[in-house]
Amino acid sequence: xxxxxxxxxxxxxxxGSTFTMMVLKVSDPHNPNFFPVLSGKIAQAPNFFRHAxxxxxxxxxxxxxxxxxxxxxxxxxxxxxxxxxxQGGTKEQQDAALARGMAxxxxxxxxxxxxxxxxxxGRSPAQGLANVQGQPHAPAAPTPAPxxxxxxxxxxxxxxxxxxxxxxxxxxxxxxxxxxxxxxxxSPGAELLADGSIHVYGALRGRALxxxxxxxxxxxxxxxxxxxxxxxxxLYRVSEDIGKDIRRRQVQIYLNNGYLHIDPLVTNVA
Amino acid sequence: MAKIITMTSGKGGVGKTTSSAAxxxxxxxxxxxxxxxxxxxxxxxxDLIMGCERRVVFDFINVINGxxxxxxxxxxxxxxxNLYILPTSQTRDKDALTQEGVGKxxxxxxxxxxxxxxDSPAGIEKGALMALYWADHAIIVTNPEVSSVxxxxxxxxxxxxxxxxxxxxxxxxxxxxxxTRYDPERVEKGExxxxxxxxxxxxxxxxxxxxxxxxxxxxxxxxxxxxxxDKSNAGxxxxxxxxxxxxxxxxxxxxxxxxxxxxxxxxxRTA
Numbered sequence: 001x002x003x004x005x006x007x008x009x010x011x012x013x014x015x016g017s018t019f020t021m022m023v024l025k026v027s028d029p030h031n032p033n034f035f036p037v038l039s040g041k042i043a044q045a046p047n048f049f050r051h052a053x054x055x056x057x058x059x060x061x062x063x064x065x066x067x068x069x070x071x072x073x074x075x076x077x078x079x080x081x082x083x084x085x086x087q088g089g090t091k092e093q094q095d096a097a098l099a100r101g102m103a104x105x106x107x108x109x110x111x112x113x114x115x116x117x118x119x120x121x122g123r124s125p126a127q128g129l130a131n132v133q134g135q136p137h138a139p140a141a142p143t144p145a146p147x148x149x150x151x152x153x154x155x156x157x158x159x160x161x162x163x164x165x166x167x168x169x170x171x172x173x174x175x176x177x178x179x180x181x182x183x184x185x186x187s188p189g190a191e192l193l194a195d196g197s198i199h200v201y202g203a204l205r206g207r208a209l210x211x212x213x214x215x216x217x218x219x220x221x222x223x224x225x226x227x228x229x230x231x232x233x234x235l236y237r238v239s240e241d242i243g244k245d246i247r248r249r250q251v252q253i254y255l256n257n258g259y260l261h262i263d264p265l266v267t268n269v270a
Numbered sequence: 271m272a273k274i275i276t277m278t279s280g281k282g283g284v285g286k287t288t289s290s291a292a293x294x295x296x297x298x299x300x301x302x303x304x305x306x307x308x309x310x311x312x313x314x315x316x317d318l319i320m321g322c323e324r325r326v327v328f329d330f331i332n333v334i335n336g337x338x339x340x341x342x343x344x345x346x347x348x349x350x351x352n353l354y355i356l357p358t359s360q361t362r363d364k365d366a367l368t369q370e371g372v373g374k375x376x377x378x379x380x381x382x383x384x385x386x387x388x389d390s391p392a393g394i395e396k397g398a399l400m401a402l403y404w405a406d407h408a409i410i411v412t413n414p415e416v417s418s419v420x421x422x423x424x425x426x427x428x429x430x431x432x433x434x435x436x437x438x439x440x441x442x443x444x445x446x447x448x449x450t451r452y453d454p455e456r457v458e459k460g461e462x463x464x465x466x467x468x469x470x471x472x473x474x475x476x477x478x479x480x481x482x483x484x485x486x487x488x489x490x491x492x493x494x495x496x497x498x499x500d501k502s503n504a505g506x507x508x509x510x511x512x513x514x515x516x517x518x519x520x521x522x523x524x525x526x527x528x529x530x531x532x533x534x535x536x537x538x539r540t541a
Contacts, residue, residue: 170312172361188323189314189360229327239324 015214021053023087024076027060029067035075042079054081055105056097059088069096160196167192167206174212188228194218203248209236210253220253225262235260272380275387276405276443278429280421282392284413285450288486288496289508290389291319293409293448295495296512298353302384305344308358309401310391311366317357320347321493331359334371340378349498354383364397376404394428403434407444407515409477413451414463419471422447426472446477448511453482454527465525478511480504481524 028034042049054076061067073083085105086097094104161175163182169189173180180194185202192198192206195213197220204222211218211233220230226248228239232255242262250265277290287310294306307330308316317323322345328338333356340356347353359366379386390401402408408429412422426445430436433443449465456462465479480486485502489495497512499505503524510520 170360191361228323236327238327 021055021084022081023055023057024081024083025057025060026067026072027062029061029065029072035079039079042081046080050080052081053084055085055087056083056089056102057087058090058093061089067093069093069100073100073102161194166202169206177213179218186227197221204230207231216255221251221265223250224248225251230260230262232260237262272383273385273406274376274380274404275385275407275409276390276402277387277409277411278390278398278402278425279392279411279418280394280398280425281413281418284411284418285480285486286392286411287315287319287389288490289409289411289448289450289480290316290387291495292497292505292508293512293515294385294387295347295350295353296497296508297385297387297515298347298350299497299509300512300516301352303352303354303382304385304387305354305356305379305383306387306389307356307379308389309367309397310389311358311397312360312363313391314358314360316389317345317355318493319490320355320495322347322355322357323493326357329357329359330375331362331366333375334366334368340375349494364391364395364400367396367400369400369403372400373404394425398425399428399432402429402443403432405429405433405435405443407446408433409446409448410472410474411448411450412468412472414449414453414457414465414468416463419463419468422472426474445474446515447472447474448477448480450480451482452479452524454525458527465522476522477514478507479522479525480507480511 056072058067076083083097083100083102085103086094087105089097097104159175159178161173161178161180163173163180164184166184167173167182167186167190169187172191173182173193175192175194175196175198177195179196179199180192181199181201182192183201186192186200186204186206186208188205190206192200192208193212194210195215195218196210197218198208198210200208200220200222202222203224203226204220205226205228207229208220208222208227209229209231210220212231214233216233218232220232225242225246226239227242230237230242230253232253235255235258237260246262246264251262252265253260253262255261275293277286277293279286287308290306294304298304306316306320308314309330310316311331314329317326325345328343330343332338333340333343343356345355345357347355376386388401388405391397402425408426410422410426412418429443429445435441435443447469449468452465453462457464465476469476481503483496483502483504485499485504486496489499489502489505496502496505497508500509507524510523513520
């Protein structure tokens, strides 16, 4: 089948993924109440905290405060928590964290990525097809993701990118972390990529790759399908394999049971 | 031993891609396993001329960047046995080409193919340099007009200075001249350069003269290499050029205006 993803024979799949993880902001580690209070907090939901990964944030630690990474992490472990990463901190603290096998996690707060329509993002369709998402600061340690929990930790916000113009040949647009909406047509030789769904309010004549981070629930919608290639989460179909019956029609494209489906959009207008 | 042929011109719009498609197809028709590579990154056209644009998934740049294997990017022609196309990327630019990256792919292709035909972009910048660096043969596509001839002269100089064969002091790249869009009637009226004039300036062996023909545009628009249109004079002329390249002695055709019959002349006068 031509719509099977390439690189199936690779011995692994490298993907970006998002985990909800606790961050322990340490401002006064030498406060005698520090561990007793933490222990009390953990006692409220012992199962949730058991072997839970935690990222230390030392940005609020006053400069010059002595901090023994080793001893601190051991005390955390005694409470059931595992320090898996360090955010911020001084050079010494970072070295100590690395020595303990912890990851250095840069502050990946919000969306720092900027959109440069012509320079593209350095991503290529091949990367999208292969599900190789180079998410630079994905949590490094494979900690078990805590189940939906009493912690008020919001999931990373999915944003929508809107392009209110025609997308010309040669232009590559990537919507990281969310949907891409194009109000206009997409020319042959143009390429749309999104971690979420792609909506084209116009004719889709170029390439559209939705769910490039591996999201199999993402979809592609367009007003007139004449695409060179469509792909969802790595499964693709080239123009030649798109049937005449659905060409130049309003369609939606989605995955179901591992197959790429292209269905006409049927609207019931009374 | 596989040979690398670069189709180049300096000037744009003279018919490099049309000639690459026709010449490569002609080689494959003669039984040689042939691969045509589009070096015009960002202005991808070869796949359109070859009629395989609906089958492009991975491209040359993906292979250079290690994002796809060569076998995944090569497109097999449906009409001609032994013919493959390596399309390029439309969303990148020439900076995506690296000498080592291109060299590695050509080495790999050399194991499989008899001829590797590099369709060069116009200009004398990076894209064109990458397309000609590894060449064993260069086919210079020239229109019979002064600016095209001057640019061809320039690109010949570049080949003689900047190709791998020049750099390493090997036997020089073999040069061939392909004159395209030749209109014998306009030559006769003095509106176009004669083949002899072009040859006098460029002084390289003449591989073929392709007459101006409506069949070329027609073939391009339906995605068919014009050499497959063996009823057209352009198609026949490309076939002849391939024969000469392979060492056959074939007389040049389509240099003189077609003899008009009495009826033609009569009709023209009244038209």
